[in-house]
Amino acid sequence: MNDRPIPATPRDEEAARESRHDAGHASQFALLRQRRFAPFFWTQFLGAMNDNVFKIGFTSLVTYQAARFSGVDPKTVAFLISAIFILPFVLFSATSGQVADKYDKAMLMRWVKAFEIAVMLVGAAGFWMHSAPLLYACTFLMGVHSTVFGPVKYAYLPQRLASDELVGGNGLVEMGTFVAILLGTILGGVAAGLGATDEAAPVGPPLGAWWLGGMCIVIALVGRVASAFVPPCEPSQPGLRINWNPLSETWRNLRLAHGDRTVFLSLLGISWLWFVGATFLASFFNFAKDVLSADADVVTLLLAMFSLGIGSGSLLCERLSRRRIEIGLVPLGSIGISVFGIDLFFASHTLPAAPHLLSVGEFLRGAAHWRVLADLFLLAMFGGFYSVPLYALIQSRSAPSHRARIIAANNILNSLFMIVSSLMAMALTTAGVGIPGLFLTTALLNIVVAAYIYTLVPEFLLRFMAWVLVHTVYRVRLVNAGRIPPKGAAVLVCNHVSYVDAIVIMAESPRPIRFVMDQQIFRSPFFGWVFRHAKAIPVSPAHEDPVALAKAYDACAAALADGDLVCIFPEGKLTRTGEMNPFRHGVSEILRRSPVPVVPMALRGLWGSTFSRFAASGQERRPLRRGLTRRLTLAVGEPIAAADATLERLQDTVAQLRGARR
Template sequence: MLGPGLLLKQRFGPFFMTQALGAFNDNVFRFALMFTLTFTAADRLTLDINILMNLAAGLFILPFFLFSGIAGQLADKYEKSLIIRRIKLLELLIMLVALAAFTLQVWWLLLALVFLMGAQSALFGPVKYALLPQHLAEDELVSGNALVSMGTFVAILLGTLLGGLLAGWAGEATWIIGVAVLVFALLGVLTSLGVPRAPAGDPELVLNWNIYSQTRRVLLYARSSRSVYLAILAISWFWFMGSGYLTQFPNFTRSVLHADESVATLLLTLFSLGVGGGALLCGFWSRGRIELGMVPLGALGMAVFSWDLYRQAMAFPLPESGEVLRDLSTFLQVGGVRLAMDLMLAGVSGGLFIVPLYSLIQKKTPVQYRAQVIAALNVLNSLAMVLSAVIGILLLGVVGISLPLFFACYGLTALMVALLGMRLARDPLLRFLIYLLSHSFYRVRHRGLEHIPESGGALVVANHVSYVDALLLAGACHRPLRFVIDKDIHDLPVLKRFLQLAGTVPISSERIDRQNLQQAFAAIGDALQRGELVFIFPEGRLTTDGEMHDFKKGVERILAQYPVPVIPMALRGLWGSWFSRANGRAFRKWPRRFWSRVEVVAGPALPAEQATAERLQQVVAELRGDWR
């Protein structure tokens, strides 16, 4: 479930609003303070304004290093909705002090409050992601993470924009800012009252208040699972890259694009909305399951659009003599549209990248220390952002490279992450690409896929209607399918390499190639014993009239040697398509049914002893019905 349906649920809606208001108010407060320090109070401060800006950024990040380990313990030991309400009350108290500080213009106190806001955000982080698996069903987890990611980035964007506007509106009347952040904190307290209970993961946990040893402990928890640890490192890399982008936007806009604040605001908006849009797109494509195939595709997208951003920036026209900084309209007229699209699509790619990884961490981590693993993620994210700032200083300040080349360097890291992801997640990537390809031809509806077991070996059978049957079935199933296909098709030069990567099993009839048939049965047996799903078309050939042909006895031979459950599936609505043999040979007629509706239907598994060829044909025919 994605969109308004989930947002309107009591178990998700109040939590979503609470976390979004928290991210929003954090950024309203920080950016209103930074703009005020820059434009209103700069003359009254004894410290250089550039040092103050970096000090404020550091004060907000520092608590994530210091307190994330302790925050993870608290989230695992105590009931989570109670922790959320207490954290929101802490935010309200901080904003009350902020109102007084803004009114009296006590700037050093406001900087101290930046540290406290970072501390309450550090406390909230582990609860935020540890709570979702307790309130959402497994098939809602990806959608929930997508909405949270979207809400977070939109809230950050809106908070950043409103913070700047508030500073301008308030001028010397800085108490207006204090009133605004206090109101937003109060709204957060009110929405937190609706968050339902989420039991403690480990009520018997003994708290360790030693910051160093507890941080070290949560980092060790994070390394206990290889897949979880790799996901944590990947998310931290994303924040490394995203922080590098966001930090350089203002200077990039002024010194490279020769444009004013309106252009910087547009670029920031497009990038943030792109991440949010990518998160929602991930939720839509995931269909309630974790699609790790999106991860390398997201990293590849960030690499490609970073490279194009570099090329566009290097070729961006210089201003004419005497021309002031370009406004938004002029920027778009001189070629800024493609550059802006590069930034937005890089953000979309980032959204596709992070949502499956967050979902994987939540699903694969035991509930007893889930929050502490997420605390380790927050520590490494903070470290990645600090590292990004240090590298930015070295590359731009010491080495002296240009800002376009800086973005290209960061894009190169994305390419390396993409290549590593393709290696580690080859099967999920192939399956997701197959899903995108097959679902580009048709509007595919899935029914009964819950009958496919989460683990263990099984045989899958279906009717054979068209040349895209395998693509539709592979795209529909949430587990990889090892297809058994005709050897002549497998050996076609244009398909052979891809089919080998997909792990297909080529098979010939006994009278044509007896040795190949024996090798195929051995490969099928090995796959079933390893707990894989093996798929065959028992008819052995495409239908020529839309009706099912007799199922061959090969399926019984497999089950006699390897007795595994058999999952019957049916394809509906493909007869008459361009890929079928209706009205002559496939591919020879004009395609008339692009984007038409088809169905993939699965039935309950049959035990091996009941799965005769005749029985399977009867079950598949019943699943198909009259819709060919």
């Protein structure tokens, strides 16, 4: 397995002296030239495209040519097709997760793509015969295809990509999926309209039905060829005995996922996004026809904006997260989804009346329609910010031996949420709620669900606050951040310059950190709330509260025993002059109880900022030294063994890392 990180290039003289800079890695697009990723990417890309050529073609035919299909309600059929497609996820996800853990994932991809060819032969017959039952059957079988492929797809990535490639790889997959949706939408919509006749006098299958059937078969064949080049990917648990009972195994998978609270709530968060996405995507045909007064080609435009939006958001994640799993982007994503979902509701009520169904050209000439397109693009872009970090988090925190079954549990939850989405949409539509009202309901529900999840897991909200701080108030440059251990216990020591030191470090760490925090700050209204939810450890000097000090040492020992990172500011107080205070013995006591590695760090550039004590120091202000927007550096040194971590060595090392800049 090739799991080496991509080499980095230093970006300036300081980085060249001290090591590589995290932002100097090669672009995520370099993965598209590597065999470990490229054949897999095109295999999943073609599968997603074929899904949408079929589903969009089917939906377009029954929406705009309903007279050709007996017993089909064009107002609810899009939601019905969506529900049928995701039903296999409920029935077979548990079994597919076991299969993906037991067998070679490359071999499974080839089996799945061969099955897709057979399914598309059924679908082509349905198009050519204008048979709704055959097309519904094909929809179900394509759902089976995607159910089996899903755990293979997301379990393959962490086996083939290094940890610092995981966000970029997931971003490419998400981008590719929605570009495939876009292409599938265009091909399916255009083909469905070829040779269409008046609904009142249908005459045999139009030319479009023949094109749809032929394209689905050809894309399936090309996908099978691409899968042949996927390199072998060893099974994670070859000795697993498969439980073929879907009910008991579904329950078992959900319990397995529930074992890690953060992972399970991340699964719920992704499932909620699929609820939102399914509601919007399944509504586009009726939204275009009944609200925008537009033809089927405008549906393609709406889906194009949605797909480009989520693809852009997915690709931007790597840049915004600096190649780390940055869950602080998740709350940002949920905020954007609600803001632009609500605005889409109001934008839908400012549209001019149209005498006929508008073509794409006529639609784009209306200024009010551009607001609708912008809302869809931005809503989807923030959806990309939301989904990519969650997928990467689940992949990184799930045990390799049952990672595919965790993904299967995710698919089960996704499908349940999407089925509920379809049922809610059908119920509200039947009750007379229009498509804009459906969008507004979903956006408001998103606020409630997001608030609930962030209450249960404050880590998401805290990372968001930290991420905003270091991307608006400060610009942080990292030096050797890879020295922070990706797993296992360690003590981090750092100089103490400002009230936001801990927040800056929190934002730049790839892992949660337990900070040892002065009890007075811990009890303050704002910072106390932040650090209580970050599970900070309050500490007090022995002469003030010896009981609290003993509890703090016990809490540090317990955290390190659990494999956590503990960060302490050994100076014990903020600097009043910009120079480092002598290190106190607290860190020595922690290491005496828990002899773990010590990682020295230094912050540069915070002295003189609003959150430092520069104003009270009596020093003369320097130009551009005061204010909110500042450039900072967080430098990380080589880990030091506990036996060698004397106070003198730690202070000298931190001082050298800080250098002359305070």
